[in-house]
Structures are given as structure tokens and as C-alpha cells.
Amino acid sequence: MNLTIQTLAERVLAGDLLTPQQAKELLAASLDDLDDLLYWANQIRRHFFGNQVRVCSIVPGRLGGCNQDCAFCAQSVRYDTGIDKTPKVLSDEQILAAAAEAKRKGVPNFGIVYSGKAVSDSELERLIALAGRLKNEYGLGVCMGLGILSDRQMFRLAQAGVVRYNHNLETSRRHFPEIVTTHSYEDRVRTIEAAAAAGLGVCAGGIFGIGEREQDRLDMAFELRRLGVDTVPMNFLHPIAGTPLEKAETLQPRDILRIIALYRFILPTAHLKVAGGRVLNLRDLQSWIFFAGCTSILSGNYLTTAGRSVEEDMRMLRDLGLTPVAEVLTKEQNANALHPQGVVP
């Protein structure tokens, strides 16, 4: 048994939060001892979450046509990726149909995600009306990810009953300018703070395998903890032809498991949601994510790449003895969730 990993795990299980220095020690220890890291990450997951796993689905309400330059993204007009350079906006009927499908398959919470840096007030009002229908007529928890919104726009979403806002940091503050130059890390941090201030839950994470160093991964985890996010989407680069990262080497399954486990130690009570790149990069090791500490999955298709069917994912959870949480997220949970250390059950 690796004593460094065990000692740090016992601290986390006792309610302590790891310091950046302890996280570095954990990182070093994990390089030679993935088995122990996974064992303890799984103990931490079980301690804080039992056997429950959250499943959510998203629909790209606006796809493509984005003038930003995120180096991993198929939706930027700056890259020839085969996605139309004119944004495709789904109608109310198309979004409602996708939500009804998710509901029918047992997914309780549904996200509408837009490409682009921001949305107009008129588009926001259309989405707010739709959110009301999804909540009242379909009984779904509604999440949105619409880019960089003003404080006023965030309050409108919260007032309308949207429960959670998705806005990723993507990577560390140091590495961000190597990946995005059209907006700043601070823009992203401010957006997350605006969402939290409006009373929305925050779903914020990033993407791995984009040329970041190990230290960048740790730094992002600590920034997310400081910001008090309740759910951390973890994407693993699926290189898209035409983007600057098209030739990037994909992460190996064991590397991905190690990253998830390190995040479980650093963010013990935040949901870790494995999202884009799960199918391509983890291959046969997909079900191991839960033993690395994952407590949430994005099921169905991702924004621009195919995922797995909800039915297959639900079966995987049942086969593992895990329970998909049927609970619809509510605004009240957000208020309860934000506690002083900024980590959320």
C-alpha cells in the first residue's frame, strides 16, 4: 500500500481539503501507483456519494458559426471542420423533442448549450420561455450554457427557474492563452462568479489532452474549488480534423483515470462529470471511471461528436451496481450547496 496516497486519502475522508503542496505529493505518488490511487479515489466517492450517479443530457441549441478561436473546438468559423460556418439554431419544437426524448429515457436534467461567445437578450427571452415549458410541462431540471452572460442575464435565468449554468474554465490560467486568444480566462472566471451570484448552480470544468502540463490540471482543480462549482465536467480531447489540435495525441485510458482520481481527491464533494471524449478515449475502460471517482456522466451525444445511447449507459450503471439519480435539480439545492469552502455535495 502506498503510504502517501493512503495518508492523503484518510485526510480527505476525515473532511480535510488537500493543499496544493499535498496535491503535488499525490501526483508524484500516483505516477507509480495508479492502483492505490484508484482504490482510494473510489473510497472517497463512496464516502461522499454512496452508489449514486447523476446522468444528464444536452442539446446543442445553437451549433457552429462561432467567431471565437478555442483550439479544440469544431464550432469555430476559423477552422475548416465540416461544420457549417453559419450557426444552426434549433427551433422550440426541436429542443422540446430532444428534451422529451431524454425524459422518456429516464434522464431527469437537461441542458441547452449554445456555441458562440454570448447571446442576445431576445434569444435569451426565447430560451427562458422554453425553460419554463421544460420545467412545468416536462418536469425536467433545466441547465444552460450560453457563453459569457452579464449579471443581469444571469439573474433572468435564475428568476426563470433555470437551475444550473455551464461555463468551463477549459484549462489553467497559465495554459489558457495557448488555447484561446479571443477572450480571457478572467472573462470565464467572471461568468462563473456571475452565475453563482445569481443563485444558479455552477457546472464548470475543462478539457484535458490539449497540451497542458500536469501542474495545469492541478491548478484548474484548485481554481474550480475556489470558485465553489458543484459539478465539474471533464472532457478528454477528441481531436477534430481542421482544428489546431487535430494531430494532438489522445490521452491513454490509464492517464484519464489518473486525472479523474486526482480531481476526486482535490474536489471530494463536487460531482465529477465525465463528458466529451469518454467513448473514443477510454474504450473498454469506460466503466472504470466510477472507480476513479466519477459521479456523473453526460449521456447521449456530445456537442459535435457521437456519444453512447442513454440505454447503454443506464445498463452499464445497473451492471456496476450503481444507481442513476432520478432527482430533478432545484434552485433550493444550489442555495444549500454553496458552503464556505466552495465545494458542493
Ligand code: SF4
Ligand atoms: S468552445 Fe465555445 S466559444 Fe470556443 S470556439 Fe467553441 S463554441 Fe466558440
